[in-house]
Amino acid sequence: MIQDIDVAVVGGGPAGLTAATYLRRFLRSVVVIDGGRSRARYIPESHNCPGFPQGVSGTGLLRRMREQAEAFEVEITTGHVDTIVREGEGFVVTAAGRRWRARKVILATGLADRLPEVPWAEAAIACGALRLCAICDAYEASDQAIAVYGPGAVIGGHAAFLRSYSARIALLPTDADLAHEAIAQAQALGATLLPPGGTLEFDGVHCHYRTPDGGVHRFDTVYPYLGYEGGPSLPTGLRLDSDDSGALEVDAHQQTRVPGLYAVGDVVSGLNQISVAVGHAAIAATHAHNALPFVPRAAAPG
Ligand SMILES: Cc1cc2nc3c(=O)[nH]c(=O)nc-3n(C[C@H](O)[C@H](O)[C@H](O)COP(=O)(O)OP(=O)(O)OC[C@H]3O[C@@H](n4cnc5c(N)ncnc54)[C@H](O)[C@@H]3O)c2cc1C
Known part of the structure; x- marks a missing residue:
């Protein structure tokens, strides 16, 4: 049993x-086929999302966007798309034992953040x-004691970015690879470099960094920069162009x-933000519509 549709959208963020x-x-x-793991579910409250002057939680935003789609009778199916296979000029999409024959496909599969390997990450x-996106919420961390946690090769640049929000910035390297110009620049801006290889702890309110020699440093906010789990999530059956990070x-x-x-949203190379994702979506949907066969409307009765 296969269902014919104009467009299959893979991912419901x-x-x-x-x-x-x-x-x-x-x-x-x-049809939207969604695995239910939008990055937005982690957002405690976004303050840069257009149209929400009081802020909006990620789950609240997803609920509203889902309601809006369903108000126009979008079918949203829960499931993981395993394969997308070319058939003629269209595609066959398979998920959860169902198949769709789609003239166009929009990939909106996002990314999965790599979190510190601790059981308390989601609570923090x-x-x-713990915050995962300085562009999103460094403003809310202004003047706090902020730490940047991750490999020496990447944390220096993020620390320098955050230095404009707070005078109290620390670098928490996960390795001893510290000979980087960006680390030196962050230190020149006043960021403190702590010894590598310590452990992150959480007391229910704050994160602490315990250095290998037993020193304990408390932070209001820690930004881990550990990359993404295996790059973008893509169904098999596709060979696409991507950048060095795997983004399309x-x-x-x-x-x-x-x-x-x-392809739209975080799965695409560029700035990973909600406003960018919805902009991509508007462009892709409009282009797909214009490329589909024209359907003249029948005269309204009466
Ligand atoms: C802690 C945190 C705070 C953030 N704060 C902000 C903020 O304040 N402002 C802002 O603009 N951005 C913020 N972001 C970024 C924002 O969440 C993302 O840019 C946005 O969610 C990207 O939307 P998307 O639809 O591309 O991907 P996602 O929202 O990640 O959705 C992708 C969906 O695709 C599904 N999927 C993946 N593979 C498959 C498959 N094979 N089959 C079916 N479904 C699949 C996933 O399960 C998921 O539901 C934040 C992110 C985090 C983690």
């Missing part, structure tokens, strides 16, 4: 839900003791090298 809403409003048949994110490269219409296959 801000990017996928926006694309689906646009497509239904273009009167196209569309929920209370802002697309053209000005968000189209990959495969005609009819679009």
